[in-house]
Amino acid sequence: MTIAHLEAEPLTRTVTDDAVRRSLDAVLDPELDEPITELGFVRSIRVNGGAVDEGTTDATVEVHLRLPTSFCSPNFAYLMASDSKDAVAAIPGVGRVVVELDDHHDSDLINAGLAADAGYRGTFRHEAEDSLDELRGTFRRKAHTAAMERCLTSLLRADGDLPEQELGRVRLGDLPAGREKDALLRRRSALGLSGDDDAPVLVDAEGRTYPAEAVPLALRRARSTRISIDGNAHFCRGLLRTRYEGSGADQAFRPEGAEPADQHGLLPLTVKEPHS
Amino acid sequence: MYSKDGENYFIVDAHIALWDARPENQRNIHGKQFIDCFYDYHRNLSPDSEQWTYEEYLYQGGERLMKDLFTDGYVDHAIFQPAYLGEFYHRGFGQTEEAYGLAAANPDKLTYNHCFDPRQGEAGLDQLRADHERMGFQGVKLYTAEWHGESRGYKLSDPWTYRYFEECRKLGIKNIHVHKGPTIRPLDRDAFDVSDVDHAASDFTDLNFVVEHVGLPRLEDFCWIATQEPNVHGGLAVAMPFMHSRPRYFAQIIGELIYWIGEDRIQFSSDYALWTPRWLVERFVDFQIPEDMTEYAQLTTGQKKKILGLNAAKMYGIPVPAELQIPDAEETATGPRQPERADLASAR
Numbered sequence: 001m002t003i004a005h006l007e008a009e010p011l012t013r014t015v016t017d018d019a020v021r022r023s024l025d026a027v028l029d030p031e032l033d034e035p036i037t038e039l040g041f042v043r044s045i046r047v048n049g050g051a052v053d054e055g056t057t058d059a060t061v062e063v064h065l066r067l068p069t070s071f072c073s074p075n076f077a078y079l080m081a082s083d084s085k086d087a088v089a090a091i092p093g094v095g096r097v098v099v100e101l102d103d104h105h106d107s108d109l110i111n112a113g114l115a116a117d118a119g120y121r122g123t124f125r126h127e128a129e130d131s132l133d134e135l136r137g138t139f140r141r142k143a144h145t146a147a148m149e150r151c152l153t154s155l156l157r158a159d160g161d162l163p164e165q166e167l168g169r170v171r172l173g174d175l176p177a178g179r180e181k182d183a184l185l186r187r188r189s190a191l192g193l194s195g196d197d198d199a200p201v202l203v204d205a206e207g208r209t210y211p212a213e214a215v216p217l218a219l220r221r222a223r224s225t226r227i228s229i230d231g232n233a234h235f236c237r238g239l240l241r242t243r244y245e246g247s248g249a250d251q252a253f254r255p256e257g258a259e260p261a262d263q264h265g266l267l268p269l270t271v272k273e274p275h276s
Numbered sequence: 277m278y279s280k281d282g283e284n285y286f287i288v289d290a291h292i293a294l295w296d297a298r299p300e301n302q303r304n305i306h307g308k309q310f311i312d313c314f315y316d317y318h319r320n321l322s323p324d325s326e327q328w329t330y331e332e333y334l335y336q337g338g339e340r341l342m343k344d345l346f347t348d349g350y351v352d353h354a355i356f357q358p359a360y361l362g363e364f365y366h367r368g369f370g371q372t373e374e375a376y377g378l379a380a381a382n383p384d385k386l387t388y389n390h391c392f393d394p395r396q397g398e399a400g401l402d403q404l405r406a407d408h409e410r411m412g413f414q415g416v417k418l419y420t421a422e423w424h425g426e427s428r429g430y431k432l433s434d435p436w437t438y439r440y441f442e443e444c445r446k447l448g449i450k451n452i453h454v455h456k457g458p459t460i461r462p463l464d465r466d467a468f469d470v471s472d473v474d475h476a477a478s479d480f481t482d483l484n485f486v487v488e489h490v491g492l493p494r495l496e497d498f499c500w501i502a503t504q505e506p507n508v509h510g511g512l513a514v515a516m517p518f519m520h521s522r523p524r525y526f527a528q529i530i531g532e533l534i535y536w537i538g539e540d541r542i543q544f545s546s547d548y549a550l551w552t553p554r555w556l557v558e559r560f561v562d563f564q565i566p567e568d569m570t571e572y573a574q575l576t577t578g579q580k581k582k583i584l585g586l587n588a589a590k591m592y593g594i595p596v597p598a599e600l601q602i603p604d605a606e607e608t609a610t611g612p613r614q615p616e617r618a619d620l621a622s623a624r
Binding site: 031068069070071073074075078103105124126127128129130131132134135138139142153217220221223224225227228230231232234235238239241242243257259261 | 305306309310312313316317319320421426428462463464465466467468492493494495496499500518521522523524525528529532535536571612
């Protein structure tokens with residue numbers, strides 16, 4: 001995935017591009033609930049120093065990020081960039097970390113804030129009030145809502161005779177094993193909700209169930225959330241591919257909400273360099 | 277008018293612009309970033325046959341607009357919704373005077389809506405009164421992510437916005453088109469949040485609030501507030517072209533809107549010059565919910581007629597030939613519309 005980094009990696013390098021990339025797997029786009037490495041948002045990784053034969057132990061890592069538009073929300077952009085800096089800095093053997101967001105309307109502001117470790121409030125000054133924790137929380141809840149709806153709608157589609165009202169009785173143990181259930185369990189864990197087999201599936205972010213008569217509306221509302229997240233996830237991917245030619249090669253396929261136009265693997269791909 | 281299979285559709289394009297994003301009008305890098313963002317939307321969502329060159333995209337002019345909408349595009353009437361963007365463009369992005377002049381010269385085809393920025397305070401209120409005196413508009417377009425000095429956005433629930441809504445009431449400006457953008461103060465919260473529309477709509481029940489691009493990327497938040505407020509409507513700007521690239525997503529958007537706000541409160545628009553209306557009208561008339569999406573009823577011809585023009589014509593008092601009219605659905609004013617009602621509509 002590295003760009004313009006053609007020289008061979010010295011065998012003695014303590015920090016590899018791949019290690020940096022794996023650390024960035026843990027950075028999520030909070031809005032889309034996906035790793036930035038799967039969305040193609042990591043534009044380049046460059047590791048300097050850190051090789052034993054260069055007489056230093058700490059590597060300098062420079063990461064460039066890119067987003068689908070210049071006007072993507074600056075709060076999300078900042079979160080991803082600052083989370084990236086934290087993730088890379090935590091790699092053993094890494095000294096200095098430079099993370100830069102490219103081609104964004106707030107690139108100068110965000111990059112200066114990151115370089116100075118100014119934090120959210122120090123970066124956005126009068127535009128920041130307290131913290132971005134509430135924003136993260138909002139989207140953690142939405143991610144759970146969408147994952148829950150996917151599981152329940154799959155049950156409905158598998159059994160045409162199952163009335164919507166009955167979905168309030170479904171428990172985790174009733175869900176078939178697989179990607180959808182795994183995703184739901186991860187989202188529940190992030191909210192501190194039980195993963196036990198007897199835990200009800202259709203719950204709000206605090207784990208509260210719905211009275212029977214409220215179940216259909218809760219499901220419908222969850223559905224609109226799922227449609228929104230899936231739609232945005234694919235639109236953002238598509239816009240990134242339009243904006244940066246070849247960036248599709250850096251994107252992982254997302255089955256949820258996928259349509260024929262999302263099979264962009266048929267487009268010409270740029271040749272990826274092998275990781276050392 | 278568009279005709280197909282013996283059905284005639286009165287077309288109102290409820291959100292169009294006459295913009296100038298040419299380099300000589302760009303004030304700074306953000307002017308270029310803004311039009312480049314639009315152009316990427318255009319390239320990403322349009323069929324190959326409908327894609328414009330970048331040069332064409334920067335500026336169209338009135339003559340081209342008239343051709344794209346009325347000669348080629350089946351549009352009976354279109355409504356200007358200007359975005360000012362004075363921080364990005366020397367003479368603004370939406371060309372208000374040119375658009376107003378074009379509408380004044382073609383009153384049967386064009387309606388001019390104006391724009392205001394509540395951060396202009398008292399002086400802006402005076403300007404609004406003077407502009408209304410001269411131009412006589414019945415609607416405004418508000419872009420809440422407009423930059424203004426140190427500020428990069430405002431809310432409909434801000435006290436100064438309320439002052440402007442009170443003035444709108446007095447002047448008879450009754451249609452408030454809202455375009456949510458990505459920068460809102462404080463950045464602590466979701467920038468696309470539409471909850472401020474909820475507050476304003478509850479406090480100004482005599483005004484119509486048309487949320488453009490149906491709240492995307494927050495369709496779920498829009499549906500939830502719109503279903504509770506009888507004066508909140510959904511504009512399909514930006515949503516329409518998903519018909520081509522992501523038809524299943526578009527089907528779900530329309531299905532959700534019909535369920536949460538009903539067939540009488542959804543308005544078609546091409547968002548010209550982001551896209552052109554011709555292919556959008558043709559494809560929407562042909563569009564249908566995929567059969568495996570059993571959670572939604574099939575779209576009826578009547579629903580398509582309302583969305584493509586009758587709903588906006590009603591809001592703006594645009595005359596529609598009697599033979600093209602159809603009655604309102606007998607739907608609840610708030611709360612989800614029942615799917616079985618959609619089934620009844622299809623049986624009519």
